[in-house]
Amino acid sequence: MADFDPEKFEDKYANYFPELQQAYKNAFNRMNDQYDSELVHAIDQQVLNESEPFYDGNGEFTIELPDNPYGRLSGIVVEQDRFEELLEIHVGEIETELERIFEFQ
Amino acid sequence: MSTETQNDGDDLEERVSNFLRRNFPQIQMHGGSAAIQDIDRESGEVTIALGGACSGCGISPMTIQAIKSRMVKEIPEIEKVNAHTGMDGGMGGESGGGGMEPSFPGETVDDDGAADEGPEAPF
Numbered sequence: 001m002a003d004f005d006p007e008k009f010e011d012k013y014a015n016y017f018p019e020l021q022q023a024y025k026n027a028f029n030r031m032n033d034q035y036d037s038e039l040v041h042a043i044d045q046q047v048l049n050e051s052e053p054f055y056d057g058n059g060e061f062t063i064e065l066p067d068n069p070y071g072r073l074s075g076i077v078v079e080q081d082r083f084e085e086l087l088e089i090h091v092g093e094i095e096t097e098l099e100r101i102f103e104f105q
Numbered sequence: 106m107s108t109e110t111q112n113d114g115d116d117l118e119e120r121v122s123n124f125l126r127r128n129f130p131q132i133q134m135h136g137g138s139a140a141i142q143d144i145d146r147e148s149g150e151v152t153i154a155l156g157g158a159c160s161g162c163g164i165s166p167m168t169i170q171a172i173k174s175r176m177v178k179e180i181p182e183i184e185k186v187n188a189h190t191g192m193d194g195g196m197g198g199e200s201g202g203g204g205m206e207p208s209f210p211g212e213t214v215d216d217d218g219a220a221d222e223g224p225e226a227p228f
Contacts, residue, residue: 013171020171021131021164028163045190048166 004102009055019101020053026101027093035086042076043069043087053094059104063091117182118144121151124176129168137165139172149184151176156190165190 008015024044031040050066066072069087070080099105118141125132125139132139137157144151153172155165173186 013174017167017171020167024167025163032163044163044166049169049189051166052170 004104006055006057012053020098023053023094023097023101024048026097027090030093031086031090035089038076039078039083039086040090042073042078043083043090046072046074047087048090048094051091051094053098059099059102061095061098063094065091117146117180120180121153121176121183124180125153125172128175128179129172132168135164146182149182151183151186153186153188154190155188 005015012020028040028044031043047065047069048063050072052064054062054064056062065087070083073083096105121141121144129139132155137155140154140156142152142154155169169188169190172188176186177183
């Protein structure tokens with residue numbers, strides 16, 4: 001889908017914005033289909049809005065999260081363990097989508 | 106660098122608005138809106154609220170990050186960007202003025218913030 005250049009990824013929001021949006025969107029849709037929609041939305045809007053993807057090399061990406069993700073939640077009650085479990089899955093989905101969109105898979 | 110910094114903020118607000126319109130047309134294309142809630146010219150801090158379909162859309166986190174990253178690079182007076190959707194504070198995200206007007210092609214979003222999934226992005 002997209003030629004990937006690690007150097008261009010350093011200015012990712014200018015060079016790869018549509019791909020990043022697509023990865024987040026695909027991950028969100030999958031999570032929304034499979035898990036508690038309210039919690040998925042909260043993670044998406046309150047935690048992932050401060051996330052940043054980085055390319056690690058070897059076709060792998062990591063998502064850097066803001067400090068204290070659980071503390072960022074508002075308007076929803078969820079146990080921390082449950083939240084962290086779902087957040088980890090969601091982040092994994094985004095990383096997988098990035099690898100897929102940039103054709104590392 | 107800038108030649109128009111003596112105004113009372115209107116010029117900066119216009120440039121922020123133009124920046125959003127020029128660089129992020131997909132916000133409107135997807136039924137969302139981006140409104141400038143506040144501009145502090147002393148600190149160079151601007152607050153942007155994404156509303157409409159953006160409030161519950163899975164691409165808004167990345168849109169927010171892109172706005173934050175690019176605006177400080179492209180508008181020298183801007184030092185810090187606060188951007189949020191209706192789900193983490195303000196509701197609806199359409200308060201304030203000077204932002205892009207929503208063009209909302211039939212998508213509905215719950216008012217209580219627990220919005221249903223946003224529209225499919227026509228990538």
